[in-house]
Amino acid sequence: MAYYEEEDLPRFSEIAKHRPDLFEKFMAWYQACQEEGALSRREKALIGLAVAHALQCPYCIDAFSQSCLEAGSNMDQMTEAIHMASALRGGAALIHGLQAHNSVKKVSM
Amino acid sequence: MPTVLPILQTDVRVSPRTNVDFDEKLATHGVELRAAAVDILQVNVGKLCNQACKHCHVDASPKRTEIMTRETAEAVIDAVRRFRIPTLDITGGAPELNPSFLYLVTAARNLGAHVIVRHNLTVMFEPDQESLPEFFRDHEVEVVSSLPYFLEEQTDSQRGPGVFSKSIAALRRLNAVGYGIDESGLILNLVYNPVGAFLPPAQEAIERDFKRELITRYGIFFNQLFTITNMPINRFLDYLRRSGNEERYIRKLVEAFNPSTVDGLMCRNLVSVDWTGRLYDCDFNQMLELGVAPELPETIADFDPARFARRRIMTGPHCFGCTAGAGSSCGGAVAGSN
Numbered sequence: 001m002a003y004y005e006e007e008d009l010p011r012f013s014e015i016a017k018h019r020p021d022l023f024e025k026f027m028a029w030y031q032a033c034q035e036e037g038a039l040s041r042r043e044k045a046l047i048g049l050a051v052a053h054a055l056q057c058p059y060c061i062d063a064f065s066q067s068c069l070e071a072g073s074n075m076d077q078m079t080e081a082i083h084m085a086s087a088l089r090g091g092a093a094l095i096h097g098l099q100a101h102n103s104v105k106k107v108s109m
Numbered sequence: 110m111p112t113v114l115p116i117l118q119t120d121v122r123v124s125p126r127t128n129v130d131f132d133e134k135l136a137t138h139g140v141e142l143r144a145a146a147v148d149i150l151q152v153n154v155g156k157l158c159n160q161a162c163k164h165c166h167v168d169a170s171p172k173r174t175e176i177m178t179r180e181t182a183e184a185v186i187d188a189v190r191r192f193r194i195p196t197l198d199i200t201g202g203a204p205e206l207n208p209s210f211l212y213l214v215t216a217a218r219n220l221g222a223h224v225i226v227r228h229n230l231t232v233m234f235e236p237d238q239e240s241l242p243e244f245f246r247d248h249e250v251e252v253v254s255s256l257p258y259f260l261e262e263q264t265d266s267q268r269g270p271g272v273f274s275k276s277i278a279a280l281r282r283l284n285a286v287g288y289g290i291d292e293s294g295l296i297l298n299l300v301y302n303p304v305g306a307f308l309p310p311a312q313e314a315i316e317r318d319f320k321r322e323l324i325t326r327y328g329i330f331f332n333q334l335f336t337i338t339n340m341p342i343n344r345f346l347d348y349l350r351r352s353g354n355e356e357r358y359i360r361k362l363v364e365a366f367n368p369s370t371v372d373g374l375m376c377r378n379l380v381s382v383d384w385t386g387r388l389y390d391c392d393f394n395q396m397l398e399l400g401v402a403p404e405l406p407e408t409i410a411d412f413d414p415a416r417f418a419r420r421r422i423m424t425g426p427h428c429f430g431c432t433a434g435a436g437s438s439c440g441g442a443v444a445g446s447n
Contacts, residue, residue, distance in 0.1 A: 010360065040314065041311065041314075042310070042314065066307055069303070069305070069307045070303075070307050070308045070309070070310055071310050071311075071314070072310030072311070072314055072315040072318055074258070074260060074263070
């Protein structure tokens with residue numbers, strides 16, 4: 001058994017086998033978040049794709065890649081969203097360099 | 110998210126990978142699928158085409174030889190005349206390659222019928238086809254043309270190398286004679302269909318993108334964009350199978366079933382005629398050789414709209430392609446997104 005199986009994505013609802021009340025609440029919230037609102041479905045799908053990459057969740061990357069296509073996005077737009085996520089991850093790592101600088105400074109003469 | 114298990118069917122041209130029966134699905138939602146009228150006679154004049162697109166449900170190509178004869182074309186026009194059919198919708202293949210094409214358009218227009226031609230754009234660069242834009246204009250034909258995306262990569266990937274640049278050149282020619290220009294009254298509609306195993310986006314949103322991008326990149330104008338779902342039959346089904354996407358795509362169609370699409374399905378106001386004159390509920394049924402209900406006349410020579418107006422529609426698993434999401438018809442989406 002591999003840790004990630006493509007066939008598991010459509011089995012997501014099996015989580016509701018235990019504490020279905022919690023899963024129902026999650027699904028209602030999850031679906032409501034994706035409805036067209038102040039942001040378009042396309043914008044939300046691109047946000048989802050970027051976050052999926054930041055989380056490095058293969059299920060989410062698969063699902064939101066499809067969502068982006070079905071919202072009319074093309075690969076240039078999707079790749080820009082992925083670069084945004086990656087740049088933030090990189091920036092978030094890099095700014096922690098100041099923690100290292102501070103730590104070193106504290107113990108240095 | 111229902112679990113979808115495959116069942117076997119004998120017809121390999123339509124995907125069998127769903128355990129959900131379309132008629133049962135309609136019944137579950139209390140929906141009945143019957144025709145409402147016969148407003149459109151959609152005539153497929155043959156499978157000959159100058160292109161061989163990867164998603165083509167007709168399996169059309171330059172190698173196909175099935176083509177409507179003049180005698181059958183005359184039977185079509187006779188039906189338009191006798192029953193005052195409001196609209197003649199001509200498709201193929203590339204219908205312009207049929208020797209009876211000019212006759213069909215001219216005769217139908219002389220009878221006062223509205224004529225739609227499903228024009229693939231590139232055919233106007235084939236020998237003896239260069240005056241098509243002027244012919245369309247002179248006969249006030251509504252032109253409906255496929256352009257799966259406003260970028261070359263996606264379009265050529267689906268329709269063949271070089272198709273995008275030829276399509277842009279053809280659209281410029283159509284614009285030049287007035288097509289797609291607001292005050293001209295000459296209608297040029299485009300068709301988007303997904304370049305792959307996914308559903309189309311919301312029609313209004315992608316139409317806005319097409320208008321913005323085609324104007325800014327190429328200076329091209331058009332009237333409306335129709336989104337059409339790829340049907341899991343024939344060449345597109347072959348692609349789904351080769352790419353390992355069949356089960357997932359069918360599950361997507363079934364799960365996206367939207368009962369509010371049923372009222373607007375094209376089979377409710379259209380009768381489809383094949384190149385031999387046989388009758389069907391739609392062009393997809395035609396390709397699957399799924400004829401009209403057995404109690405009805407089989408050919409255009411025996412056609413009687415009074416018997417077809419409230420007919421029951423013959424269905425199959427492929428019908429989920431027309432009811433998924435916002436729905437899909439020859440005129441694009443038929444409902445708001447589910």
